[in-house]
Amino acid sequence: MAVGRADGVFGKGTLKAVKQYQTRYRLGADGVVGPKTWNKLLTDGKNPPGVKKAAPVAAAPRGxxxxxxxxxxxxxxxxxxxxxxxxxxxxxxxxxxxxxxxxxxxxxxxxxxxxxxxxxxxxxxxxxxxxxxxxxxxxxxxxxxxxxxxxxxxxxxxxxxxxxxxxxxxxxxxxxxxxxxxxxxxxxxx
Ligand SMILES: [Zn+2]
Missing domain, CATH: 3.30.1380.10 (Muramoyl-pentapeptide Carboxypeptidase; domain 2)
Structure with a gap:
């Protein structure tokens, strides 16, 4: 997801980036960061620069x-x-x-x-x-x-x-x- 500047504001640039990201991963390009998109962001290892890979949300409990x-x-x-x-x-x-x-x-x-x-x-x-x-x-x-x-x-x-x-x-x-x-x-x- 190409983000120009991490301003914390969900603006037009972010909307476009989210839609591009959703298209790339076939997540349904509605521009809304729902659970599917969020989990993909957290786990695909291609996070925006400066954002560290995090654990998936609500990962299934595993031994x-x-x-x-x-x-x-x-x-x-x-x-x-x-x-x-x-x-x-x-x-x-x-x-x-x-x-x-x-x-x-x-x-x-x-x-x-x-x-x-x-x-x-x-x-x-x-x-x-x-x-x-x-x-x-x-x-x-x-x-x-x-x-x-x-x-x-x-x-x-x-x-x-x-x-x-x-x-x-x-x-x-x-x-x-x-x-x-x-x-x-x-x-x-x-
Ligand atoms: Zn024993």
Missing amino acids: SLVTGYVNGRAKKIRVASVGGGKVMRADAAAKFNKMKAAARRAGISLNVNSAFRTMAQQRSLYAAYKAGRGNLAARPGYSNHQGGLSADVATGGYGSRTYKWMARNARAYGFVNDVRGEPWHWTFRG
Whole structure:
């Protein structure tokens, strides 16, 4: 879009420039900067001189890609938030968040202490476990936490309301409590 001078005024020159821009991108040359034109302006990388490329307006929420591990192999996985700064593989996170909302309606908070773990985090936990200073931790590369599939939920033990609620309801969201002795550890099986 050719703008002679950035005066902040939408004058005749701007109208002409907008129409030219809309014609170039087949946006319908009505001279009105609606959402389509605005998004195109922000994302086409051909902004007027002095205008930096900005993030698109109302970009669809997307998870980020991280390096996870499944059965000892590195794998790119897309993750999404489950609250508290923790993430899980996007499909597991979506189900977890639905379960969390249902739990909340029953007056129960599902707070996650640990979910997706990087290789460095798993190595550190494994070293602590081997040294007798931590909970059971799988060999680095082989934890379901590294695939973004497991969440450690602050349940408060097998007798707690939280554990009992999850024991009754988690299966419907694809989650199972799959490590004996760890009421907090829930894995997404889909
Ligand atoms: Zn766990």
